Amino acid sequence: MAGGEEGHDVEIPRGELVEALYGTVRDEVEFVFDDSVDTLTDHESGVDVTFRSGLRRGFDLVLGADGLHSRTRELVCGPERRFHHYLGYCFTIFTVPNTLGLSHEALIWNAPGRAAALYAVRDSGELHAFLTFARPRPPYETLRDPAARRELVAATFADDGWEIPGMVAAMHRAPDPFFDTVSQIRMPRWSSGRTAFLGDAAHAPSFLTGQGSSLALVGAYLLATSLAAHHGDHTAAFAAYERDARAFVERNQAQVGTGDAALFPTTAEGLERRNQRLRGLTTAPPRTGRPAHTALALPDPVDAGGPASATHPAASH
């Protein structure tokens, strides 16, 4: 995550955010690690869950927060392809030694339809290496095969210079480079029966928006306040959560630029225009109106369930 308000840059690596959230609730919530849900049976008074380990438990409600490729969503609402919107790019991300001595900065290389970045979160001995490329149709089969997806990336960047040959070599050596398509999740409803979805499982916006973690946190907060306000009535709580969060989520999902507004244009002219836009960001006058990422007032926990009247701006990324 990177961002900030009024000159205060904030970079929170995902792992640190998870540690902070976990540390806050670890003594109040039961955590079960190294297991996952196998089956869910929704009935009038609860949900029966079986886990891969063989454990069987009953719960009042199930909240699926298991990411873009949510298994919970698949079990309850059907296959991912119903909700998955491919945005035309694939990417891989892995770490490399910080031989360039970067600190709090990113170097980005671009060609039409391809981009590479080396990104230093604060001062670290490691850099995040990122390679992304346009692909009109999603290569789902290739991405399922670890050797084939490495080969796809290597072939795509085979003729490129800069730091890319070293990055591709590092990708081959990396134990577990992360590959995926750049995609959004768009569901017509975020709940079914006693199960509700939040975060990427419900509405992944893709990293092109830089808003995924913020949407996940804002959604979790709104869901928690709705459940507290409509205690004992999960149907009303889930409906209120969706009513309060959906417009904000969709506004942020719409931040993905396409065509001329694309972050990674596929033509030389598009790339030139994008570069001009980026140069202009440092000189442009402040925008008027409220930007999408703060276009929501969160309810105060004490007036949970009331209209979104209090004035805590939604988190920036």
Ligand SMILES: Cc1cc2nc3c(=O)[nH]c(=O)nc-3n(C[C@H](O)[C@H](O)[C@H](O)COP(=O)(O)OP(=O)(O)OC[C@H]3O[C@@H](n4cnc5c(N)ncnc54)[C@H](O)[C@@H]3O)c2cc1C
């Ligand atoms: C390259 C990249 C850069 C990004 N940059 C930014 C950024 O700068 N700012 C920003 O706000 N967002 C960014 N995002 C998006 C952000 O990472 C996500 O939107 C955010 O992590 C979503 O949170 P989540 O909790 O919903 O899902 P996740 O963070 O995906 O967490 C889901 C969790 O569920 C677990 N899980 C999955 N399946 C199962 C299962 N079957 N059983 C048990 N557990 C399971 C996973 O292990 C994981 O811990 C970026 C994403 C990518 C890929």
